[in-house]
Amino acid sequence: MELKLSQVSKRYQYEWIFKNINLSIPSLSHWAITGSNGSGKSTLLKCLTGINPLTSGSIQYFDSGKEIKGEDIFKSLVISAPYMELPEEFTLLELLKFHFKFKIPSENLNLEEMMDILYLKPHQNKPISQFSSGMKQRLKLGLCFFSKNKLIFLDEPTSNLDEQGISWYLQLVKQFSKDKTLFICSNDPKEYSFCPNEIKIEDFKVKQNL
Numbered sequence: 001m002e003l004k005l006s007q008v009s010k011r012y013q014y015e016w017i018f019k020n021i022n023l024s025i026p027s028l029s030h031w032a033i034t035g036s037n038g039s040g041k042s043t044l045l046k047c048l049t050g051i052n053p054l055t056s057g058s059i060q061y062f063d064s065g066k067e068i069k070g071e072d073i074f075k076s077l078v079i080s081a082p083y084m085e086l087p088e089e090f091t092l093l094e095l096l097k098f099h100f101k102f103k104i105p106s107e108n109l110n111l112e113e114m115m116d117i118l119y120l121k122p123h124q125n126k127p128i129s130q131f132s133s134g135m136k137q138r139l140k141l142g143l144c145f146f147s148k149n150k151l152i153f154l155d156e157p158t159s160n161l162d163e164q165g166i167s168w169y170l171q172l173v174k175q176f177s178k179d180k181t182l183f184i185c186s187n188d189p190k191e192y193s194f195c196p197n198e199i200k201i202e203d204f205k206v207k208q209n210l
């Protein structure tokens, strides 16, 4: 997937969060979206995924050169973020079955293999509401990387993960992100140091809020 950002700008009430982002995002490129707390990383992610509307400017999406429009954009991407809730009443197995009714699995993985990679097989019949925060985080990342979608957005990917969980995340990225366009919102370099490209939100701030 390729993206073309033209004059992308977002304002909440009287506060400009970022203004005039012009960028071409080539297919299969990996990007870190960085900035201090409250700078606007999640806001940019929500704009790029279509969750939030832009105040001005436009974003175009292309798959193999063909422009994708409307709700098809949402079908083409996957998101893992603290504000994206999992359906807590489902068991793990029910959730995986449900998710992969709508998404195609990558590398022909079956549900058993997915649960193995997640280290969650013993918990397959447990409701998500009884998962620890780290287990939920591994599951959110797995749902993204195990889907064939070519556009992945991760917001704070290692939140709630311990050292072992962080190594697991880095391994997951290595194995599953080669054929994807990837964005990672973070201010922790260990989450994104493998990304060759960076969008620094502070570069798109206006000096004076009007």
Ligand SMILES: Nc1ncnc2c1ncn2[C@@H]1O[C@H](COP(=O)(O)OP(=O)(O)OP(=O)(O)O)[C@@H](O)[C@H]1O
Pocket: 012, 013, 017, 035, 036, 037, 038, 039, 040, 041, 042, 043, 044, 187
């Ligand atoms: N729905 C909203 N309405 C009004 N202001 C908002 C809204 N969402 C976010 N903001 C404001 O936009 C700014 C950027 O918030 P955002 O969550 O994008 O920052 P962030 O860089 O992701 O922060 P963090 O690193 O703490 O997660 C903040 O000042 C925040 O209060």
